[in-house]
Amino acid sequence: MPAITGKEYMDRLKNREIDLWHNGEKVKDILEHPAFKGVIKSQASLYDRQHDEDIKDVMTYSSPLTGDAVGTSYLQPKTIEDLIKRRKMFQHWASMSGGMLGRSPDYMNTVLMSLAASAKLLKGKTNCFPKRLIDFYEKAREEDFSFTHTFISPQVNRSQLYFEDSKEPIAAKIIDETEEGLVIQGARLLATQGGITDEIIVFSPGGVTDKAFAFAFAIPSDTDGLRFISRDSFVGGDIVYDYPLSSRFEESDSIVVFDHVIVPWERVFFYHHLQVSNTFKNESAFTPFTLHQIVSRQVVKTKFMLGLAESIVDTINIREYPHVQEMMAELITAYETMTALLIKAESNAKKDAFGLMCPEVAPLQVATSTFTKVYPRIADIVQLLGSSGMVSIPTQVDFESEIRPDLDQYLQSATLEAKDRVQLFRLAWDATMSAFGSRQTQYERFFLGNPNRLVRELYKSYSYELTKHMDYVKRFLS
Numbered sequence: 047m048p049a050i051t052g053k054e055y056m057d058r059l060k061n062r063e064i065d066l067w068h069n070g071e072k073v074k075d076i077l078e079h080p081a082f083k084g085v086i087k088s089q090a091s092l093y094d095r096q097h098d099e100d101i102k103d104v105m106t107y108s109s110p111l112t113g114d115a116v117g118t119s120y121l122q123p124k125t126i127e128d129l130i131k132r133r134k135m136f137q138h139w140a141s142m143s144g145g146m147l148g149r150s151p152d153y154m155n156t157v158l159m160s161l162a163a164s165a166k167l168l169k170g171k172t173n174c175f176p177k178r179l180i181d182f183y184e185k186a187r188e189e190d191f192s193f194t195h196t197f198i199s200p201q202v203n204r205s206q207l208y209f210e211d212s213k214e215p216i217a218a219k220i221i222d223e224t225e226e227g228l229v230i231q232g233a234r235l236l237a238t239q240g241g242i243t244d245e246i247i248v249f250s251p252g253g254v255t256d257k258a259f260a261f262a263f264a265i266p267s268d269t270d271g272l273r274f275i276s277r278d279s280f281v282g283g284d285i286v287y288d289y290p291l292s293s294r295f296e297e298s299d300s301i302v303v304f305d306h307v308i309v310p311w312e313r314v315f316f317y318h319h320l321q322v323s324n325t326f327k328n329e330s331a332f333t334p335f336t337l338h339q340i341v342s343r344q345v346v347k348t349k350f351m352l353g354l355a356e357s358i359v360d361t362i363n364i365r366e367y368p369h370v371q372e373m374m375a376e377l378i379t380a381y382e383t384m385t386a387l388l389i390k391a392e393s394n395a396k397k398d399a400f401g402l403m404c405p406e407v408a409p410l411q412v413a414t415s416t417f418t419k420v421y422p423r424i425a426d427i428v429q430l431l432g433s434s435g436m437v438s439i440p441t442q443v444d445f446e447s448e449i450r451p452d453l454d455q456y457l458q459s460a461t462l463e464a465k466d467r468v469q470l471f472r473l474a475w476d477a478t479m480s481a482f483g484s485r486q487t488q489y490e491r492f493f494l495g496n497p498n499r500l501v502r503e504l505y506k507s508y509s510y511e512l513t514k515h516m517d518y519v520k521r522f523l524s
């Protein structure tokens with residue numbers, strides 16, 4: 047089954063018996079559950095776009111194995127055109143949610159593509175299985191799997207001196223090896239879309255010192271002993287007018303519990319290898335390609351928020367005020383800067399050690415680490431511009447009631463009738479102030495790791511450029 051449709055994605059989910067918990071109850075009919083049905087439908091509409099004549103050339107490419115159309119996010123780019131095709135695909139999907147769907151399937155497809163392309167780093171090393179990783183990538187590409195993932199341990203004690211010595215494992219670890227595979231016990235954080243995807247990919251967190259925590263594998267979401275515990279839902283309700291974002295794009299985040307989960311050997315990519323566990327991701331093509339997907343989405347999200355802010359300015363006619371102009375200029379700067387960084391990364395792309403056309407990583411690192419600070423400010427500006435409008439937001443039912451004349455009279459604006467103005471402000475509220483909106487801010491701050499780690503990594507990996515700049519100063523002095 048090559049590039050799937052939305053229906054195929056939903057049918058597969060329905061047929062899986064995923065152990066997903068929400069508000070103290072096991073989720074029975076996932077396609078009808080209020081916390082999940084909206085995002086599942088939205089995700090299905092992404093898959094449907096893979097088949098639409100007007101865009102399918104961007105969304106898919108010919109499988110090197112079968113010639114069938116498969117998803118572009120699985121494409122291992124060999125040329126600049128391939129790289130740009132990947133970006134266009136990411137941005138098309140992102141544009142369908144205003145960039146709010148952080149873990150649309152292209153994110154993890156890209157991760158898997160880049161790790162599989164780097165499989166030679168595992169070659170000849172004990173307990174490392176490069177062929178299994180490549181085979182799994184090919185299977186995922188041909189069957190168009192959707193993924194969640196978890197790369198970090200529970201937030202119990204983050205001191206550098208902490209070593210877990212609990213009798214019962216807390217952080218997921220290898221507790222046994224059998225003929226069938228590895229046995230995993232414990233928990234991991236934090237699987238966005240956990241429970242609503244075909245599979246989960248699990249990688250060791252960085253800095254592992256005990257080989258029981260050193261592993262990488264992928265298993266189906268309905269594997270025995272695997273449980274997803276979803277947080278409380280941030281879906282405000284079903285009505286799109288009232289909850290324009292949360293009714294459609296609330297992805298959920300889950301704690302993942304492994305209760306004696308057996309990971310079949312063919313799904314183990316490496317285990318019990320500390321050096322590989324601590325270096326594989328960073329030495330692989332993971333960083334440039336994952337950041338390329340992320341920044342492509344963040345550019346769309348910034349454009350969306352810029353459009354939203356200018357719509358508020360226009361609607362209540364506040365363009366004449368200097369501080370409003372300054373705030374709008376801040377948003378324009380954010381959008382133009384993110385766009386320029388993305389284009390620079392693509393323009394300076396080069397073939398990497400794995401034969402991929404690899405975007406320049408530094409501009410992408412600058413973009414992602416800057417965005418952790420810029421996005422909260424963007425949300426802040428939308429709130430400052432909207433002021434009381436952000437909370438003067440009656441619902442669709444109010445507009446259908448006998449108080450409608452009052453609403454029409456008192457909530458009209460300079461350019462919009464009351465119902466349209468409230469719709470715009472409800473969008474601004476859902477993007478920045480509702481539970482959904484505040485999670486968006488937290489997501490952009492943290493989903494890629496601690497922001498201070500991101501900037502440290504930028505500084506370390508920039509050393510080759512810094513040496514050149516120091517030489518320049520030396521030459522200048524002499």
Ligand SMILES: Cc1cc2nc3c(=O)[nH]c(=O)nc-3n(C[C@H](O)[C@H](O)[C@H](O)COP(=O)(O)OP(=O)(O)OC[C@H]3O[C@@H](n4cnc5c(N)ncnc54)[C@H](O)[C@@H]3O)c2cc1C
Nearest residue numbers: 195196197198201204235236237238488489492493495496
């Ligand atoms: C909305 C959301 C969705 C997410 N989705 C996913 C997902 O799908 N998959 C996934 O694997 N992860 C996901 N994450 C987790 C994300 O990777 C982590 O939040 C991130 O790596 C930070 O880890 P932490 O939350 O455990 O914070 P901690 O590491 O516990 O940090 C807490 C605080 O302590 C400081 N701190 C802790 N340790 C150090 C240190 N060594 N040096 C300096 N400062 C330190 C941090 O700066 C921070 O202020 C998601 C997170 C969020 C918020």
